[in-house]
Every structure is written in C-alpha cells, then in structure tokens.
Amino acid sequence: MENPMKNHEPKHTIFFDLGNVLIFFDLEKMYNQLAACMKISPQILREEHFLKPQILQKYETGLFSSEDLYRLLQSKSSHPFSFHDMMMAMSDIFTPNNELWPLVEKLKDQGNRLVLISNTNECHFNFAYSHYSVLKLFDRFILSYEVGACKPHPLIFEKALKEARGKTFYTDDIPAFVDAGRTAGLDAELFTDVPTLQIHLQKRKILH
Numbered sequence: 001m002e003n004p005m006k007n008h009e010p011k012h013t014i015f016f017d018l019g020n021v022l023i024f025f026d027l028e029k030m031y032n033q034l035a036a037c038m039k040i041s042p043q044i045l046r047e048e049h050f051l052k053p054q055i056l057q058k059y060e061t062g063l064f065s066s067e068d069l070y071r072l073l074q075s076k077s078s079h080p081f082s083f084h085d086m087m088m089a090m091s092d093i094f095t096p097n098n099e100l101w102p103l104v105e106k107l108k109d110q111g112n113r114l115v116l117i118s119n120t121n122e123c124h125f126n127f128a129y130s131h132y133s134v135l136k137l138f139d140r141f142i143l144s145y146e147v148g149a150c151k152p153h154p155l156i157f158e159k160a161l162k163e164a165r166g167k168t169f170y171t172d173d174i175p176a177f178v179d180a181g182r183t184a185g186l187d188a189e190l191f192t193d194v195p196t197l198q199i200h201l202q203k204r205k206i207l208h
Helices: 029-039 043-048 053-060 066-075 083-091 101-108 122-131 133-137 155-159 175-184 193-202
Strands: 012-015 023-024 092-098 113-118 139-143 167-172 189-190
Touching: 012 023, 012 122, 029 043, 029 066, 029 083, 053 066, 053 133, 066 083, 083 122, 101 113, 101 193, 113 155, 133 139, 139 155, 155 175, 167 175, 167 193, 175 189
Parallel strands: 012 113, 012 167, 113 139, 167 189
Antiparallel strands: 023 092
C-alpha cells in the first residue's frame, strides 16, 4: 500500500513493525467483542474454533477476505449481526504506544524514509491507519495480506528491501522476525522499549 505523501531522497530507511511496537493490541478483547456480536460466550467461540489459526493465517495472507470471514461467523451464529459490527469487534482492540511516536516523528523530520512491515489483515490495518496519525508519516506499507506472505517468510522481506533507500534499520518485537530480517540483509534489532531503540539508532548515527 502506497502512502500518497512523497518525500525527498532519504538519508536512511527505517523499517518498523506495527503490533506491540507502534501500537499495542489485545486479542482477548477481540474474542470477547466477537462473542458479543454472535451472542455466545467467549469460551464457546474459542472451544468451537470458529476462528481457527488456519483461518486467521489465510486472512493475514490475503487468501481469506473480510467478506469470507463475515460469512463464516454469520453461519456459526443464530443471532444476526452486521458486517460493520464484525469489523469493529475485530479491530477496536488497539492502544497507541505514545512513548514511541515522538521518536518516529523525529526520524521523519530528520529526513529518513519510514516503511512498515506488518503481519496484519485488511480489517486491522484499515482501522489502525484511520485512527492513528503516526501511520500517516510512513512512506510505504509492506503488509502480509497484500504481499501474500507473513514474517518470517523471505518474500515479505524481499518486498521490503525493494523500498530501501540509503542505509537500513529494522526493529520488531519478535526475535524470529528480527533474525529473518538480518538474514534478508537488514540491520535489525529487537524492540524492547523506546530508550533502548534510541541507543540503537544513535550508535548507528541515524538519530541525532
């Protein structure tokens, strides 16, 4: 997904993960809200495996659409609910990592290119993009449901590297994804907290 905002030639390209880096998410809240839509208990929703890992994996790689998901859940429910209700139940689960956002703004102000690499789905990303202004700072979005592959698959990093300008740096909260980024050729560090990330960026003379 291309951001319509264009920028001058960047000094570096900084790759960020989305979930539990730029914003936090609560999957338990998602299950509770979906169960409320379907008028069943969250326990039944989980026990009946209405959202099997395979289904969510297909949704995050674009093989299963939001409409497909709606039809599936509606077929399992004796209570009618709207497509909009499902989308809100699925996606109203985020809170911003406000401590990180000023650093992202500073990196942008210093002339760096910002690229998002995320395992996500259409529902979650559209909600996040419309609700969290920090994403408007990004130049490019490498999204699993558009690429057709999730991290740590090499394909998603191949797509990301095509967006690199200048030196690169990547941060993610999942160690396996950081390792995969390094294997693909990215300079990468695990995201733990904002002060540690600042140190990583300062050591590389990316952050001034």
